Amino acid sequence: MFLCVFALAGIPSWAMAIESLLPKDLPEGWGLIEGPRLYTKKSLFEHIDGQAELYFKYGYQKSVFAIYQHREKPEHQIEMDIYDMGSVLQAFGIFSRFRTGDRPGGIGLDSYFDDHSILFYKGRYFVMLYATEPYPSTMKELVLLVSSRILDPSPSPKEIRFFPTKGLKPGSIQYFSEGLLGHRFLKRGFQGTYIEDEEVKAEINVENQTKVDAKGKGGGEQKEFNLFLAIFKDTENTKKALKAYKDYLIKRGRVQAQTPPRFGANTLRGEDPYKGKVLVVQRGFYLIGIAGFEKEKPAEDSLAEMIKNVN
Structure with a gap:
């Protein structure tokens, strides 16, 4: 029934509300403390004022933001942004502009890992995580959860x-x-x-x-x-x-x-x-x-x- 409605509306059957891509079952000891906050072309400046123009050049559609916190160490937090860039080409484009080297992690169509951040793109989505303290295993668990919820089958450019x-x-x-x-x-x-x-x-x-x-x-x-x-x-x-x-x-x-x-x-x-x-x-x-x-x-x-x- 829902697939038929999506098809009649010209929306791909795998399309989902962007906030539904956020992980539901979090790693042990972590909880959601802020968000989800939704942004559009009109409001993105409120979130990333200095970089919004770059995203617009790559076809930015909308995004969602959330912050996760360690329950026993509240100063330890992980921020997550999920951007709908409109196409896999634009998602790769913004990903390629932000990665600073070659540290792939095997997530999505391509990814970049360092001690405090993870970037990856899959289909039309570009995902960024930033941690106040190094939590490589927790961050990887979170991005795997997000990646599994992205059903866009588009291949890389x-x-x-x-x-x-x-x-x-x-x-x-x-x-x-x-x-x-x-x-x-x-x-x-x-x-x-x-x-x-x-x-x-x-x-x-x-x-x-x-x-x-x-x-x-x-x-x-x-x-x-x-x-x-x-x-x-x-x-x-x-x-x-x-x-x-x-x-x-x-x-x-x-x-x-x-x-x-x-x-x-x-x-x-x-x-x-x-x-x-x-x-x-x-x-x-x-x-x-x-x-x-x-x-x-x-x-x-x-x-x-x-x-x-x-x-």
Whole structure:
């Protein structure tokens, strides 16, 4: 009966009131002391004034907040926020902007753990926990309870899997809803950070990004570069963006006349005043590029592999 009502209303059968995602059976010794507090686009500023604008850029719909407290140690508390970002793409995007490294915990589609906080996303939801004192097992129990209540079956964004695994810095793939690489004309898209070293032999799981050798044979830190994927609504807008990038390089950087033959027409090569060497190729409604590299051959190989993955 309820499934039919949801279907007739155009609402997915797995959709639930966001407050119902909060855990009901709490870990032993813990209790709810504040909330649930519901927020909307109009009221989010009351909760996270300094960060609300970032959430709005990623499609924020609504959220719920609660605080849990240890019964015997009242100064020990855990705050929980659950955000409905409208889609799995936007949920990944906000998650990717907040994680600060690679400490996955195997929760949801991807997660990040540290001593005081846990972040994860699953379906259209982004979940954050913050603890005043380290409680890793309690926090993990709470997020497992939340994750089990999120029934949204959406897979992770397919674009994550376009990025080659060799040399990819774990936890570095991000989705920007606007201003990719700091350029307004590139609009929205993904970028990943790579370690520039021909000796790097790491193969990692792109979904969880769990392993990479970030040192060369000399043991020193390696230079980083970015692979990126800018997304447009159609081929015409993609070509306009490539021209805009070329015009920008002519004015602010440098454009090189020769481009690698293997990438064909609609390829831009030059130097960005802030990003360094760039190589950008148009494929359909994507601009696929590499920025900040020094070694030409490995950079071209990485770009070619990404183009192959996209195709």
